Amino acid sequence: MTERLQIQNLYKIFSNSPAPALEILAKGGNKNEVFEKLGAVVGLNNVSLSVPESAMYMVMGLSGSGKSTLARCINRLNEPSAGKILLDGRDIVPLGEEELREVRRTRISMVFQHFALLPNKRVIENVEFGLKLRGVAPAERRRRAEEVLTIVGLGRWGYHYPHELSGGMRQRVGLARALATDADILIMDEAFSALDPLIRTEMQDELLRLQRTLNKTVLFITHDFQEALKLGTRIAIMSEGELVREGTPQSIVLEPGSDYVAAFTREIDRARLFDARSVMRAAEPILRSERGTIVGDAGGGFVLDREGKVLGVLDAAALGRAREGGEVGTPSADYVSVPSTAKLLEVARRYRDGRPIAVVDEHGKFVGSLGADDILARIASTASETVPAGDRHV
Ligand SMILES: Nc1ncnc2c1ncn2[C@@H]1O[C@H](COP(=O)(O)OP(=O)(O)O)[C@@H](O)[C@H]1O
């Protein structure tokens, strides 16, 4: 996969003379130390990350952790104090004003939490605004604006005024405006955070749907871990201006690596509510041999003895050989066993990199299996499914 956007050792010190602060940080000092010694605020402290093409890359962290500063450095609303920002391999930090404007117009679009729609202009004119600045001819920009309004589900609202739209619809206009320029990188800074929960869920689903067809590279900033889990292909977690954890949603939930990150995973109510039985895949017998019954799917299977207890696991290759009439071979002990009553959080704790999970009853009999994706899908799904459809509105 191509790396569309790479941040390398990026620093932002809010000060006219960042050098002394950078020196403290280089010696291992932190944001606090810099503030105590110099009174300068550290926005970013040595942040490096890599956003692959077509990623939904989430930047997550508590308020004040530096998320917006990172976004603002990328499109240079904030001037980085040190470090590189590579766009398709080319550093954009040294670019002059003219070239920067070009990058902002054609490569990177931003969607904010609160963005200003011009109140006396129709929705469609608001969407066209960026194109007008770019010098796109009137007919062409109208065509493009109509197209993107349809994409975000507002095809019939182009000739209304902003005050006629709900908060959710205005946020869609913001999205349409960002899409109109056809920039391939979207930076969304808490773009859904001000929306009420139901509309927020709808916008998240909408973004996932759009992403499947538009295939943009999205850098999405949020303080909401659940949102990060739901949308992200990768998540970077920030604290005090530093990137403290980076990885796939699965790996972060299952191996937080620090108390700060673990605290987010603990807040996931679902993990407390659901037990292994409610999420597991039921046992499907797929083969019987003299060694025992094999249950599972194409990805692999558990070998069970006569009483239904787990003897071990077969990977996809071993299972394939067994299905073709070959030897079953000795099943591997490389699996994790959890009681069916264990809550998902407990399951997540016991999970070990990629190993299959057997769910067993109180007698130790196999009742089903679980994968990391099953756990995550349930943890990340939102409360919206419990709300009657009739209560939804935009
Ligand atoms: N223009 C600014 N001047 C001084 N300090 C700032 C400025 N912008 C942000 N900061 C500080 O930088 C840190 C990171 O802020 P920000 O990036 O907005 O955090 P987040 O978006 O994660 O809530 C905070 O300590 C904040 O107070």
Ligand SMILES: [Mg+2]
């Ligand atoms: Mg912010």
